[in-house]
Each structure stands twice: as structure tokens, then as C-alpha cells.
Amino acid sequence: MLTTTVSDYNKIYKSIAKNLDISNEQFEKAISHYEAVADWLTRESSPLRLNNPDIYVQGSFSLGTVIKPLSGEDEFDIDLVCKLDLHKTNTTQERVKNKVGDRLKANSDYNRMLLEESEICWTLEYQEDPKFFIDILPSINDETQWLQELAVPQRLAQTAICITDKDSFDYKIITRNWRKSNPKGYSSWFKEQMTAQFSRRLQLLAEHRSVSIDKIKEYEVKTPLQRVVQILKRHRDIMFGSDEHKPISIIITTLAAKAYANEDNIVDAIKNILLKMPSFIESVNGVTWVRNPINPSENFADQWENHPVKETNFRDWISKAKIDLVNIVGTKTVNDARILLGENLGNKIVNESYRNAGFDIISESSPALIRHKSIVSLAVHKETPKWTMRLENTIFVSARYKDGNSWYTVTPETILPKGKSVVFIARTNVKKPFDVFWQVVNTGEEAKNNGQLRGSIFKAQTAGAGGLRHSEDTAYTGTHWVECYVIKNNVCVARSNEIFVQIK
Template sequence: MKNTKYSNLVISAIEKRDAQVQKTLRKSLSLESFQDSGYILEGLAEDIQMVNDHIKVDEEVFDEASSDYEKIANKLVEKLNWPNDSIRIIPQGSVSTKTLIRSPDNSKFDIDAVCSVDLSMIEVNEPMDFYEKIGSALATWNAEPKKRCWKVDFQGRRYYIEFTPSTPLDKVPQSNSGQISFTPTNRYRDKALAVVDTPTKQWKTSNPEGFSNWVSDQSARPLLQWLIQKSIRDSYSAESVTPVPEQEVKISDTLRVAIRLLKRHRDMAVRRNFVEPELKPISIIIVTLLTQCYEGLADKGAVYTHPIELLIDLVELMPHMVEFIGDKYWIANPTVEGENFAEKWNENHKLKQTFDIWTGLLLEDLNSIMSANDHVSRRKIIKEVFGCISAQSPTTPTEGGGLAPKQPTKPHVAPPSRGLA
């Protein structure tokens, strides 16, 4: 067992979780009859894989994205006369971590990309000059300026691209080197970039490639007994990161499946009117907390016989991985020193209250699934909770979107004095 930050957080989270909830969730997994227990586990695994397959994005989307990345790079070369080898397009966010899901109503989703430009090869010094030059080259597509990126909405696509101008951290012009906000951590330091933060008009450290490598490396650590045995035999190793990673993920990759399921559950919580859209937990928080939890379990030597057991632990422990430092909620970016993904929680407490409401609903729904008396009932609940009622593209709230929207029941409403606005 390794005594690490995340293993200590996991130990603390284990102490904080509700013992009664823990007992209830595991009741179906501790039957005296191994045969019956195995049947339940395998049935659950099939159901979870069914949800995972339903919410994944078609592979052709990533072929389109690769083509669009190339179009953008070519446009930058054409409009700005920059050398071909000065530009590198790097997928980031859900695409790079292989956790992208489609929305319950099949609305457009974002695919994030970073444009890493070697500034030593072009004539740019000031961060805003660099940012504006990128925007001018993307004018063909009426790119919309955002805080740190340009939003490019290709006509006829099922997605839009949020395109972030950046440069390798060691390529920032010397005249601006003292203005960089945050510093990279030692983890994946060689992948660190500087992006333009338009509100401050300064460079800010970012590390999307390092972050996706972190998720990939932790996901590859075997916590399932049969994968541990396989790693001993076959020298099990982490997957490599590809330009646009294939999104096929099986339940044995429990970390990524957990991320996908929780993101989908969050989206369904919005659709069912338990959570207001503008207050829903952002994906980076879900990904970070789950990956921290997974790393902590791996560091403390946890071993599981089945993915469902691991999945339940991740769901139960994840809310308790949030740190409280001083008087602030804290979810640290593992690749950028001092960056707090929960920063807005400290400015708007409704965001944290909504996170608590959502995680409470998540545990209640998981309890309903685990308490189902038979496979048919359980699958019906799973389909409703995760919005897998129909295999067709949803057109109404009850066609492919799961449970029809409704007003939240009292257990999910925050206290009146601090409730959702």
C-alpha cells in the first residue's frame, strides 16, 4: 500500500460514507448462493454495458473531427503564413479521455481541441495578439470568441469545436515569461502549455494532454482480480494517446465507464428537472474526482472481483473526495499547481448545493437499481435512469430520454434558505 495524497483521501472518504447506504447497495452482492450472486453481477454488467453502448458517440463523428482539425490547421497556415511544422492540433477534454457521451436530446455537443503553436517559429509576442490572429484566421467559420478559446461551428456537424490557442510553456516569449498564471506540477510537466486568458490578457498554464494522460494511466492500473493476474502474465501497460482516440470502452475499463455513466446521469438529472442546467456539475469535476478516487484505491492496494463492485465504490466515495482547505472547497488540477476546479463553488454556493443534490439522487437511483427484485425490473429502472428507453434518436421527453421531466421530490430540494434559485 502506498501512502499518497489520494490514498489518504480515499481512506477519509471511506470513513465519511453512509454505512447504511453502503450496506443496502451491497446486499444483492453478498448472497449466500455464489451462483445467484454471480448471475446478478453478470446481469448488471450486461445492463451497464448496454447503457455505455447507448450513450457513446458514433465513431464517424471522430472521423469528421479529424477532418475538421486538418481544415483548421490548413486555414491557419494559409491565412497567417505560419510554417506547417509550427502547428500541432491536440484533442482535449472528453475526446482525449475517451469519455465523450451524446446528450439525451441529441443536441450538439462540444469537441475540445488545443492549437499548440511554437511561437519561436512565428512573429508573435503578446498573448492577445496571438489570440486575435487565430480568431482572424477562423473568420471563415464565424468563430465566436470565448474566455480562452474560439468556438467554431461547422455547418451540418453534430458538434462544434472549442479551439484553444496555446504554445508550449517553454516557448513563451521571454518578455512575457513573468506574467504566466500558475505553474505546472511535476506530473506530466513536459506536456504543459500556456493558453491565453482573455480576461487578464495574460498567459495561463494549462496541461490538457497531461490531464488526459493522467486519466489514461490511472485507468490502465488493474484493480480487478482477473486483470491483475493478466498483468502479471502479459505485462499489462497503459494505452497510448492517439490524435483522436477511438471511443470504444468496455466495462472492464471501469474508471472510464464510471465517468461516462455519471456524466449521463447528471444530464438526465437536468432533463428530469432535479438540477438546473446552469448549475449542473461540470464534467472536469466529475472526471477529476473519479480519477483521484481510482488512483487512491489503486495506491492503497484495493482489489475487486467484479467491475460492479468497483463501480459502486467509485460512486459512493466520489462525493467525499472534495477537499476543504481553509474555508474553501478544493478540487486540485493534478497537472497545474494551484488551479482549483471548484473555484466557482466558493463564489456561488448554489453550485456546491447542486452537486450535493445530484450525488444524493445518484445514490438513490443506484439503490433502486440494486434493490430490484429481478433482472427485468432492474433493467427497466436502469433504462429509465440513464435515458435508454428507445434506441432511436429521441424526439420527445419519453422517447429515448428516459424518465419524463418532472418536478423534484422533497428529498432533492435544498433547504429553503439556501435553495436553488
């Protein structure tokens, strides 16, 4: 039966997004740690009390768009701002940075947990499962007049701050030249984009629990905008893995919020957001801009000019996300959609989400995948790994190919013509350093007749993404596959699934 209703897909996407949330236990633990840090920095015995410290959360925790790591052994963090009541005309960035750092070091536990000082913040490492970090950003108040002159509303401009930057030329001297930021203003702006749906859901949840609205915690309410951002970030992670040039979250979040029209369901929201996001990308004197909504003089895409691959990757990602997340609605059976969504959002998350949404999973593997796997044992020319195998970690490989201006995911059902370039991207929870090896196995008479029955294991040839990216061109009719191995100290600690490529 075809899934032709928005309702079915909305259930699926809602369940997927919910499964992308970190657990309530992790969330509460993060809040507990954050509150403990805030208490230490602000308590009466703290020297910072003279400067009226204001501690608050920024980033995805503040926006309600945090997603769980790709694997349980990965890490996540929470970003805090520590704003001191000081003015840049009577202090230096170094003094402000050290005021906060000295207070953290005065706590024996925090002193032990402090990592090497970064250019703008202090980082505490919590040895938990998953590993957890708190970044504390020292800052002071900024003036607001310059923002109001740029037509930023007073309610958003008034929370602007100046932050410390150890790499700044002016770090140790009194100057008006500080880095500027406004995470509280950005959070307010983001939430204003979804006010109608947030208020509606807040009221419904309160009524469902038979409690007053003030008894509902903000993070318990999720709007379609927040859910779409979560799904888009996971789709990005699957598509690009650890590629340093992948689309950054602040650009995804900003364009999604600008495009959101308070749709009341995820399917309509994700469709309209992906359709409209490019319209909010500007060109200013030949330079591509994604304008910061609460500081119009800041370009979130400022790296695109010097690194054009970043813009190319972003536009390719938009194109592929439309195909993977929008075009499947109403055109695939429930099970076929599951297979495609699993390739693009993660099989474990998608399978669990289907079950939670009440949809039966007909088969964990497609008929095509079952057929492909049946030929693996027949490839006697395939090299056998020589390493000791201790597969204590995970690695997952996905593949995509470009047709025209659009990128498509390679699935077991995909049949490719010759002359296409296929990009394989691996994601692993193995901690660096490690070595990456790939194995490409060809089958079929055409490859055999041309002496191309490849099957050897070779070290990654490219430095991009730490060797976790590999490209091949389609050349010979048949069913071929690729595997990836992660090696530490001459031991294979992770081995991927086979990614099959059918060539016609």
C-alpha cells in the same frame, strides 16, 4: 427472478454506456473535421508554420468519455488546442489569438463558419445532424519549474501551456500574467489512473481481432472508469437538465479518476467511485477544494464559495446517484431496475440497452403507470391547451424529492407522504428563445373538499433554468400529475409526458 449477480448488472451498465457513445460515423466525421482544421493551420503555406504549431484534442474526446446529446437534434463539440512556439516575454495574448484567427479566416469555408469570437477560443459551426462545433484554443508554452516545485512530475508538467483570454486586463500587453492550463497533462494523468485495465482490454481486443496492438485505435478501447464517467454525466444531465448550477464534468471526471482502483467491471467501479469521491474533496481554510491533479494550486470547485448551491447540488447528486445506480443492484427484478434506470438515465437509452444486452422487456409501462393514465380522462376540470399544436420537438420531465439528506427519483410506484417538496425538471431540444408553461392537476376527494382541484395552465414562475424547473409541495391524498409545455410564437412546439405523484 431477482437479479442478484454483478454479472447481470454489469451487462446492463456496459450496454447503457455503449449506447451513450456517439456513433462511429459521428466519431470518424469529428476526427475528419479536426484533421482538416489541423492541416489548414499547419500546412507549409500557413504563416503559423514559423511558430511550429502543435494541434491536439482536449476534453472528453481526448479522455474517451464523450456522450451523445440527450436528443438527436442537440449539439456536441470537440475542443482543439493550437499551441504556437512562442514565449510570453516577446508576444501578447492578442497577437497569439489573432494569429490563429487570421489563419482560420483565410479559408473561405472556415471564415463563413466562424462564430462570434469568445474570450479564449475560436469556434467553427458545422451545420450537420446533430449540429457540431470545433473550438480552437490558441496557446503558447508555459514554464514547468513552478509546477515541479508543487510536486507535479516532469512528464506531466512539461506539457503546460498559457492560453489567451480576451477578458484579461493584460490581453494587449506583454506580460508574464497569462491564464494557465495543461489539457495534455490532464489527459495523461487520467489515462494513468486506468493503465492496467486499458492495457488488458487493448490486448484482449487485439487477440479477438487477430491483429497486432498497434492496429487498434485508442478510442475503441473503453475501461470501467471511462464507462462510469459516461454514466455519471448522463445521470447528472437527467437530474439537473439545463440548470446552470449542475455539477460540472471536470469535477465529476477528476473525482472519479482519483477514486478509481482499476476495478475490472462497471458495477464494482461505480460503487467504489461514488463511495470514495467525497473523500477527495478538501477543505482549505474553510473553502471547499477539488484540486487539479496536474496543478495543485488550481481549485476546480472555485465557484462553490460564491455560489453555495453548486456544492449543495453536487453533494445531493452524489447521494442520489448512489441510490439510483448502486442500491438497485441485487435488490430489484430486471424489469423493475429498468424502470428506475429509465427514469434516471433516459427511457430510450435504457430500453435499447436492455434489448442489446439480451434482457426481455416485460412492459414498456409499469402497472402503476397504466393505472395512473386511466384516470387522466376523468379529470374534467383539467384545462385544455389553447395553443396551436405543432409538436415537432421533444421535452421530457423528471421529478425528485428530498428525504433527510438524500434525493430520490419520483417513479410511478413512488408513494409520498404529505409535506414533501417535489422538484420537476424539464429537458428540451427546443432552441431558445421560448416560453415555458406548466400544468398541475390534482384529483381526489381531499383536494376537492378543500377547493384545490387544480388543473390550469400557467406560465413558469421562476427564471431558474429558463423556467424548466418547477417545485410543488405534497398536500392532498390522491394521484396528481404535472405536465410542461414549450411555446414559440404562440405555437406549442413540445409537450411533455405526465409526471404522476401519488400522495398517501
